Amino acid sequence: MLYSKLLIPTLKDDPAEAEVISHRLMVRAGMIRKVAAGIYDYLPLGWRTVRKVAEIVRQEMDRAGAQEVMLPAVQPSELWKESGRWDYYGKELLRLKDRHDREFCIAPTAEEVITDLVRREVKSYRQLPMNLYQIQTKFRDEIRPRFGLMRGREFIMKDAYSFHKDTASAEAEYWNMYETYKRIFTRCGLNFRAVEADTGNIGGSFSHEFMVLAETGEDFIASCDSCDYAANVEKAECREPEIVDKSRLPREMLEEEEVELPIEKVHTPGKKTVEEVAEYLHVPLKKIVKTLIYKSAIGSKSLAILVRGDHEVNEIKLNRFLESSGFSEVALADNETVERVTGAPSGFAGPVGLPKDVPIIADKAVLGMKNFITGGNEADTHLPNVNIKDFAIQLGIGYLAAQGKEAFLDLRKIVSGDPCPKCGTGKIEIFKGIEVGHIFMLGTKYSEAMKCTYKDDNGDDKPMIMGCYGIGVSRTAAAAIEQNNDKNGIIWPAPIAPFEVIVLPLNVNDKGVMDAATEIYNALKKAGVEVILDDRELRAGFKFKDADLIGFPVSVVVGEKNLKDGLVEVKSRSAGEALRVRVSEAARKTGEIINEKKGTDC
RNA sequence: CGGGGCGUGGCGCAGCCUGGUAGCGCACCUGCUUUGGGAGCAGGGUGUCGGAGGUUCAAAUCCUCUCGCCCCGACCA
Secondary structure (H helix, E strand, O other): OEHHHOOOOOOOOOOOOOOOHHHHHHHHOOOEEEEEOOEEEEOHHHHHHHHHHHHHHHHHHHHOOOEEOOOOOEEEHHHHHHHOHHHHOHHHOEEEEOOOOOEEEEOOOOHHHHHHHHHHHOOEHHHOOEEEEEEEEEEOOOOOOEOHHHEOOEEEEEEEEEEEOOHHHHHHHHHHHHHHHHHHHHHOOOOEEEEEOOOHHHOOOOEEEEEEEOOOOOEEEEEEOOOOOEEEOOOOOOOOOOOOOHHHOOHHHHOOOOOOOOOOOEEOOOOOOHHHHHHHHOOOHHHEEEEEEEEOOOOOOEEEEEEEOOOOEOHHHHHHHHOOOOOOOOEEOOHHHHHHHHOOOOOOOOOOOOOOOOOEEEEHHHHOOOOEEEEOOOOOEEEEEEOHHHOOOOOOOHHHHHOOOOOEEOOEOOOOOOEOOOOOOOEEEEEEEEEEEEEEEEEOHHHHHOOOEEEOOOOOEEEOEEEEEEEEHHHHHHHHHHHOEEOOEEOOOHHHOOOOEEEEEOOOOOHHHHHHHHHHHHHHHHOOOOEEEOOOOOOHHHHHHHHHHHOOOEEEEEOHHHHHOOEEEEEEOOOOOEEEEEHHHHHHHHHHHHHHHHHHHO
16 A cells, blocks of 8 residues: 555644543544544544454454354344343433334344344254354443543444353353453453453353453453462452451461450541541551441432451442342442431541441451541541440341341452462452453343243253353454553554554655665565555655554665665564665565564464 | 533644734645755645624623533443
8 A cells, every 4th residue: 555545644743632542642643533522433544453353353253163243233122121221221322213213222232132133043952052243333322431442432342142052051152252362362462361350230140351451441450479360350359367266367467466445536637538547646547447338329228338447348349249138239428428327527437326227337357457446426536446346237237137148248349469369378469451351151131031042952941041252342452552552652563553564765756765665565565464655755754753653563664875785674663673684685574574573472 | 410621723722811903833735945753944725713692882802501522530341
């Protein structure tokens, strides 16, 4: 391709709206343009990269035995009502009506449609298992789209759905997809981790997320430094030392085994946060217990959650424990509620003396604490030397007691340095990641709701066991940039670069330069290399800047000076240094470097 | 949805407070010079000042409404 003929509107200035690197660079490199909030045009370069990611996904999915289909983007409400998600999905589901006033939605995912297809066309266990996928534009009406392609409303996704006669088959396919995903992201040249994940509102029993490690990631990953454990922080369980058997306590816990002292009361004017209190009273954060008032979304019931001062509540865990308790979907209470419940301004809540109808639930880590500091339920007051016996943890949420659950639960977010929940000996490290893939064991949630059944070998109808597997194709392209860039621009992993090589004749008006460049360009094209010839009549510096910004893995620089000696430069974007080779050797050498890059990136 | 902010040429911005000829840089077009890291000089084109209403002799500027966008928060395969 000739550069002069391509639509590559690069920008010298950063676009004002772009916050993260991938967004900035994709706009500057002329890959995307915004049409509306979270909705973008893909220009030739951007689209080439997206297509390359999609092609890798397609090849690996096919290799894994899946079949590609194409499902509708606009879907009738009936199917969504059948699964129950029409009401449940919320505002992210963009709904619309056709001219006959029939309700539709723009698909954010396709469980309903695929389940409908399979229930109509697949009848027998002999036809199972089956894995169907599509690569398609999806729409989710995100509350706040941001970060360019990382979190758009419209995005390109590969979604796959598998159907099985039994759990064993479904699990086998789950792990088949797990391996397939590893191959896909490896082939894309990405540094990623597969982590245990929460299943969210898709439902199902277990799942893994594939995370590209990057500072700008929105997800936090807990990873063990000695075993292979890795999980989304939302999901990661916390292993608390068993405190029942004192002889087995680690030394640092033993220090907590002090004599319980009587409660005191201190004046802490304006010290609302644990940090402020710790500093004011000269105690470590670990000596404080935070009391957080939560409020149910429905009704106005409140409850108090206790966590150690240096810990944070994991609301996903909390809500899971509270499922079907009447405390559905709790969230941090507003200041008004806090004042009503505790009788003190926000910042001074504590477990001692809370109204009886406010149940107290504590994180397990609190169980090991003695003589800790809590809020006094009174303005500018904290209570040192509080102990668990002082406030009678209310096993009071009746259902907890009824279920034999304790009021000390795993409710906190795991933090760096915690013991690994799996091996127990390793320490947890926290990384940031971008979710590019997610695999779920769905079970029978959709097949039961939508009567997607098969006849087993006895002729009985059974619901199919399902799995579903997503990859954010456009997001993967953005994640690759987050992970591969420098101050000059993008450094594409060769397998997903929009072009593999750029040939840069520094002076297009010099016949010798142009002839040599054209010769190399033609030879590369003939060899099947994706090459672009920068035939623009521009200064050298300009061309270099564009080439670096766009991030071609290899550039071939043809300049008058080197050409006098019959030489050109072959430069690798990632390595930086230039290799001088003869014109006649240039194409072969460049091809070698590209193949090597594609090889090592695999 | 709560809080904050921004809409002025293709892009980035100034002007608004204190109403009175709409500006700067980049980009774009022409010419000459230049030509290995976003050139120099000269000339040129480019704006419903996001939209609607209002105040005023006069509105980019003040007021009201509205639309769009960005940031923080809550939310999220």
